[in-house]
Amino acid sequence: MAPTLYQPVEDLETPALLVDIDAMERNIEEYAAVADENDVTLRSHIKTHKNAELAALEDEMTDGGGICCQTLGEVETMARNGIDDIYLSYQVVGERKLDRFCWLSQKVEKLATTVDSAATIDLLQDAAQAHEITADVILEVDVGLHRTGVAPGPEAVALAERIDEAANLSFDGILAYESHVKAEAETESEFDELCWEAMELGEDVVDDIEAAGIPVDEVKVGGTATSRYSGKHPVVTEINPGMYPFNDVGELELRPWEVSKDDCAATIVTTVISVPDDDRLVVDGGSKTFSLDKPQMPVPKNRDDIEYANASEEHGWIDTSNSDESFAVGDRLEFIVPHVCTTINLHDLIIGVRDDQVEELWEVQARGKVR
Amino acid sequence: MAPTLYQPVEDLETPALLVDIDAMERNIEEYAAVADENDVTLRSHIKTHKNAELAALEDEMTDGGGICCQTLGEVETMARNGIDDIYLSYQVVGERKLDRFCWLSQKVEKLATTVDSAATIDLLQDAAQAHEITADVILEVDVGLHRTGVAPGPEAVALAERIDEAANLSFDGILAYESHVKAEAETESEFDELCWEAMELGEDVVDDIEAAGIPVDEVKVGGTATSRYSGKHPVVTEINPGMYPFNDVGELELRPWEVSKDDCAATIVTTVISVPDDDRLVVDGGSKTFSLDKPQMPVPKNRDDIEYANASEEHGWIDTSNSDESFAVGDRLEFIVPHVCTTINLHDLIIGVRDDQVEELWEVQARGKVR
Numbered sequence: 001m002a003p004t005l006y007q008p009v010e011d012l013e014t015p016a017l018l019v020d021i022d023a024m025e026r027n028i029e030e031y032a033a034v035a036d037e038n039d040v041t042l043r044s045h046i047k048t049h050k051n052a053e054l055a056a057l058e059d060e061m062t063d064g065g066g067i068c069c070q071t072l073g074e075v076e077t078m079a080r081n082g083i084d085d086i087y088l089s090y091q092v093v094g095e096r097k098l099d100r101f102c103w104l105s106q107k108v109e110k111l112a113t114t115v116d117s118a119a120t121i122d123l124l125q126d127a128a129q130a131h132e133i134t135a136d137v138i139l140e141v142d143v144g145l146h147r148t149g150v151a152p153g154p155e156a157v158a159l160a161e162r163i164d165e166a167a168n169l170s171f172d173g174i175l176a177y178e179s180h181v182k183a184e185a186e187t188e189s190e191f192d193e194l195c196w197e198a199m200e201l202g203e204d205v206v207d208d209i210e211a212a213g214i215p216v217d218e219v220k221v222g223g224t225a226t227s228r229y230s231g232k233h234p235v236v237t238e239i240n241p242g243m244y245p246f247n248d249v250g251e252l253e254l255r256p257w258e259v260s261k262d263d264c265a266a267t268i269v270t271t272v273i274s275v276p277d278d279d280r281l282v283v284d285g286g287s288k289t290f291s292l293d294k295p296q297m298p299v300p301k302n303r304d305d306i307e308y309a310n311a312s313e314e315h316g317w318i319d320t321s322n323s324d325e326s327f328a329v330g331d332r333l334e335f336i337v338p339h340v341c342t343t344i345n346l347h348d349l350i351i352g353v354r355d356d357q358v359e360e361l362w363e364v365q366a367r368g369k370v371r
Numbered sequence: 372m373a374p375t376l377y378q379p380v381e382d383l384e385t386p387a388l389l390v391d392i393d394a395m396e397r398n399i400e401e402y403a404a405v406a407d408e409n410d411v412t413l414r415s416h417i418k419t420h421k422n423a424e425l426a427a428l429e430d431e432m433t434d435g436g437g438i439c440c441q442t443l444g445e446v447e448t449m450a451r452n453g454i455d456d457i458y459l460s461y462q463v464v465g466e467r468k469l470d471r472f473c474w475l476s477q478k479v480e481k482l483a484t485t486v487d488s489a490a491t492i493d494l495l496q497d498a499a500q501a502h503e504i505t506a507d508v509i510l511e512v513d514v515g516l517h518r519t520g521v522a523p524g525p526e527a528v529a530l531a532e533r534i535d536e537a538a539n540l541s542f543d544g545i546l547a548y549e550s551h552v553k554a555e556a557e558t559e560s561e562f563d564e565l566c567w568e569a570m571e572l573g574e575d576v577v578d579d580i581e582a583a584g585i586p587v588d589e590v591k592v593g594g595t596a597t598s599r600y601s602g603k604h605p606v607v608t609e610i611n612p613g614m615y616p617f618n619d620v621g622e623l624e625l626r627p628w629e630v631s632k633d634d635c636a637a638t639i640v641t642t643v644i645s646v647p648d649d650d651r652l653v654v655d656g657g658s659k660t661f662s663l664d665k666p667q668m669p670v671p672k673n674r675d676d677i678e679y680a681n682a683s684e685e686h687g688w689i690d691t692s693n694s695d696e697s698f699a700v701g702d703r704l705e706f707i708v709p710h711v712c713t714t715i716n717l718h719d720l721i722i723g724v725r726d727d728q729v730e731e732l733w734e735v736q737a738r739g740k741v742r
Contacts, residue, residue, distance in 0.1 A: 015742065
């Protein structure tokens, strides 16, 4: 049956996606303090939870920096639920999508989008002209991830000039997403050093564009792991983390000096459905419950004597060979999610829990909104 | 905008999950013929597509063998959409779920479930008694996967007797899921040999249970890769494949002698959003569009000069270093999905395509129904 408010957690049918509200609030407060200390705006990325109430809560708890979305479908969902300051950190490509973007930008107080090529600039200019709007534009610059983004140097300046000259576009600044550092840094000082290096590249781009007579108001950076480091650089104006209210096994493994199990607010409670032998049991949470798009596996929340060893779609194989406990069909086991963004996207509902009771029910409103 | 019938595929917003209806129908016909040849019932597993219309189509095209579900939520979705012969190949654990199961079993003509322990048998008997029903029960036997299932031998016989003696349970037979063969076999003859070995174990269990005076009506086996081999064994009465109408990169790599790119009916059409340099482009399909729970990556549908190299949530990095073609923002690229079951579960809609036009729109009705 559907979960209800005030229901004891122990009565919930499983598998169920829980968020520990106390831990989530502590995490949001921590990042608000980091942003404050670094004198940058915190604009939360809602691709992680895809829910407008949580987006509004983050916005409120982090001094109203607005929110960030990754798809136009997410923007629509947030806009129709009352969020009025949105940055789409993604290129809008395709005639229908450009139409949708232009329409949406008239529906909210502030909506900016992202370009990284002459093609994306020209297509956006044409659409904005046809819709008689001025579109706010951020230029994505590649500071090391080598995904999207224009390389620093003359080409970046040329694109900034192209935006500046476009009659229906307003150049707001740059996005310098530094997520490559996650693959390269292993210690706190390496995070610090590599994020600073990436921001030095960003600063060069800003200097070049401003030397061409175009002011760069915004320098936006990601993400939960890196932005608390890159945000220290004076060129940065805004950080866009998404996972920080929740954390996950990926963050736990990446930054053990900052993230403990207690900081991981998003878990899934499962039920043992089979105990075939002393070394193995099976729970009702597999790859349709925990997203396994990263190498990490679910990690038990309050214990370390068992290991989530393997998954099929609705089965989780648990290795109990190192445990002294006897397990029975019906026992419940709770696991920290491996990758919180893609895991929440598998569920209809995030169940907010405090003092072992359901306190909030957040629908994953923009679930599956990949268009 | 939402896809509509008769829309040209080239006008669809991306990323979009397509199914080539001609290929899908050929695949279903092929498995119907395999089942026919082996004189087994084909009961399709709907966990792959989670849609009642496709379930009904498979049932009709494969001589009405009924369908198979993996969660109670899937059973509910299928039952309320008119499917009346369902086998739940999963253990029902928890008081509320047992209540739901018993209620559902009165709503459809035939509903069987799965047990593999004294605990699951006793709990089901108690619930069936309380609801004054007789529950149809399949005993899961571990023939090599080492996931759920009782080991062959005296314990399996003891559980069959326990079911037989339970006043409100009816013993229908065994499930002998042989999916371990996928990890062990590399050639057609190895599939043949290892599936046969697994079925010999299954036959031993049948002999033992029948020697105890309990008839074993059903011997059910999985899955798309193995059941065309295991189904040859005379002990098998029913095969339960799920992926066979669609195939995917996993099946393509596993059984190249049977599955070609043309047999892969499920694809995702994406749009190029960025072409940062000659060796790389980025499309609008990442890990929230293609499930990456297995090692396989998406494979280009109609070409082999480019490679899907890496993914983030909404970005696919494409390596174009071996291609002579020049790509531009706005180009469309189509990819075969790596794992079709978990990928469909990421989408709201399966877009059925014939002759480059949208012919069917199938809602993923039981999406996310993990409970």
